[in-house]
Amino acid sequence: MTSPDYEIVIGLEVHVQLKTVSKLFCGCSTEFGAEPNTQTCPVCTGLPGALPVLNGQAMELSLRTAVALNCEIPRLTKWDRKNYYYPDLPKGYQISQFDLPMSQYGWLMISDPEGEFEERKIRIIRAHLEEDAGKSMHDEEAGIADSRIDLNRTGTPLLEIVSEPDIRSPRQARIFLTELKLLLGYLDVSDCNMQEGSLRVDANINLHIPDQEGMIATPIVEVKNVNSFRAVERAMHFEAERQYERWQQTGERLGDVSKQTRGWDDQAQVTRAQRHKEESSDYRYLPDPDLVPVIVPAERVELIRTQTGELPAALRDRLQQQYMITAYTADVIVNQGRPLVDYFVELAEKSGNAVLAGNWIQQDVLRTLKELEISIEQFTVPAASLAELLTMMDAGQLDNSRGRDLLQAMIESGDTLEQSVARLGIEQVDDAALEELCRQLVEDNPHVVTDVQAGKQQAVGALVGKARQQNSNVNPARIKEICLELISQLPSAGENP
Ligand code: ZN
Numbered sequence: 001m002t003s004p005d006y007e008i009v010i011g012l013e014v015h016v017q018l019k020t021v022s023k024l025f026c027g028c029s030t031e032f033g034a035e036p037n038t039q040t041c042p043v044c045t046g047l048p049g050a051l052p053v054l055n056g057q058a059m060e061l062s063l064r065t066a067v068a069l070n071c072e073i074p075r076l077t078k079w080d081r082k083n084y085y086y087p088d089l090p091k092g093y094q095i096s097q098f099d100l101p102m103s104q105y106g107w108l109m110i111s112d113p114e115g116e117f118e119e120r121k122i123r124i125i126r127a128h129l130e131e132d133a134g135k136s137m138h139d140e141e142a143g144i145a146d147s148r149i150d151l152n153r154t155g156t157p158l159l160e161i162v163s164e165p166d167i168r169s170p171r172q173a174r175i176f177l178t179e180l181k182l183l184l185g186y187l188d189v190s191d192c193n194m195q196e197g198s199l200r201v202d203a204n205i206n207l208h209i210p211d212q213e214g215m216i217a218t219p220i221v222e223v224k225n226v227n228s229f230r231a232v233e234r235a236m237h238f239e240a241e242r243q244y245e246r247w248q249q250t251g252e253r254l255g256d257v258s259k260q261t262r263g264w265d266d267q268a269q270v271t272r273a274q275r276h277k278e279e280s281s282d283y284r285y286l287p288d289p290d291l292v293p294v295i296v297p298a299e300r301v302e303l304i305r306t307q308t309g310e311l312p313a314a315l316r317d318r319l320q321q322q323y324m325i326t327a328y329t330a331d332v333i334v335n336q337g338r339p340l341v342d343y344f345v346e347l348a349e350k351s352g353n354a355v356l357a358g359n360w361i362q363q364d365v366l367r368t369l370k371e372l373e374i375s376i377e378q379f380t381v382p383a384a385s386l387a388e389l390l391t392m393m394d395a396g397q398l399d400n401s402r403g404r405d406l407l408q409a410m411i412e413s414g415d416t417l418e419q420s421v422a423r424l425g426i427e428q429v430d431d432a433a434l435e436e437l438c439r440q441l442v443e444d445n446p447h448v449v450t451d452v453q454a455g456k457q458q459a460v461g462a463l464v465g466k467a468r469q470q471n472s473n474v475n476p477a478r479i480k481e482i483c484l485e486l487i488s489q490l491p492s493a494g495e496n497p
Pocket residue numbers: 023026027028039040041042043044045155
């Protein structure tokens with residue numbers, strides 16, 4: 001959809017709520033959904049004399065993320081006050097990091113499973129730790145025109161991850177966010193739940209437009225209030241078109257006007273102008289005198305590096321190579337998160353057929369999880385049981401549709417494979433019985449034999465159908481195989497035995 005008349009330039013700012021038990025500088029709970037203002041204390045409400053103490057776990061989770069994002073981690077990092085006045089910020093400043101963030105200069109690779117763009121390196125400018133503000137609620141009940149403040153969220157640890165403007169399309173923006181969220185899930189550092197606000201995105205966008213003088217850039221716009229990755233993609237499409245039209249009408253360029261903030265209206269599918277964006281000088285950043293700088297020894301970073309498990313990109317490569325599955329299948333499995341990867345590996349190992357395992361996960365398992373709205377951890381069929389089923393199929397004892405019936409029965413009843421086989425009345429028809437059946441069919445249907453001998457292999461389908469009418473437990477693939485074998489042993493018409 002990108003117009004060839006311009007290039008879209010996007011940089012993202014992502015705030016991720018870290019999965020800590022308590023807040024960044026006090027012992028209050030970070031649990032979501034409690035009664036308003038029940039999780040506060042003198043520190044997070046900023047009462048005079050209360051002193052902040054750094055939560056070590058928040059630092060640990062941030063370092064883990066920084067390592068995974070290939071960031072440089074300086075030996076020394078410090079805390080700064082970002083001053084602004086807003087009712088949901090009782091201290092009058094946010095404790096953040098200004099000139100010495102805990103990490104910088106990293107990158108995340110993104111690629112498009114549908115191949116619309118080449119693999120791209122999106123650079124990370126910095127990732128720093130800061131505390132969250134409270135929540136303002138305006139006019140939430142009809143007829144009551146007031147504003148209320150809930151300070152439960154005040155002081156919750158956030159990691160702010162800022163990308164370079166290396167993103168070149170709305171689709172890339174969505175894929176970057178999806179990959180980042182996946183990574184954070186593998187690292188177990190955040191729930192990344194956008195509905196609960198544990199992942200929030202601001203997107204900076206402008207256009208590069210070729211003209212007679214070379215290339216001009218439109219003013220940068222920051223888009224806020226985007227509540228889903230899809231919304232980010234749509235907002236970027238809208239904003240690109242809007243900026244292009246605006247440029248055609250006014251010729252306005254980067255530097256002509258100050259940076260604008262616009263909010264995404266998901267209902268109307270448009271962005272709308274908001275307040276002018278503060279320059280960083282407006283925040284009067286100053287070092288926080290209540291907090292000591294943090295020293296991060298190189299050994300600590302090394303230890304985190306060695307403890308970091310296999311991350312999505314490496315995992316995709318390994319699954320592909322080790323199990324000979326396609327890049328697409330590896331992508332689907334890895335993108336579901338670590339528990340599904342574990343399920344696949346067990347299924348592949350125990351069934352001895354990784355390709356079949358991959359197909360069944362993609363088709364039957366994932367479809368079931370979606371239908372039942374459950375996670376793989378809640379799936380009632382253990383990998384070991386499904387592996388037995390796949391083994392039976394692999395041995396030709398079950399065809400696809402019988403296999404599906406069995407899995408369905410196991411899901412619905414919670415029975416083992418053996419119990420389900422018995423309950424569905426699936427008997428194993430042994431090879432001798434199958435051969436006898438086929439011999440009879442071949443004998444009774446000479447026209448099929450003639451057709452097959454004349455090169456029409458598909459004619460054997462008629463025999464398979466008849467076999468299934470007689471016994472629904474027979475495996476069609478096996479019947480086809482045996483019949484063709486028997487026919488090939490017969491002398492063809494007109495040929496002397
Ligand atoms: Zn507190």
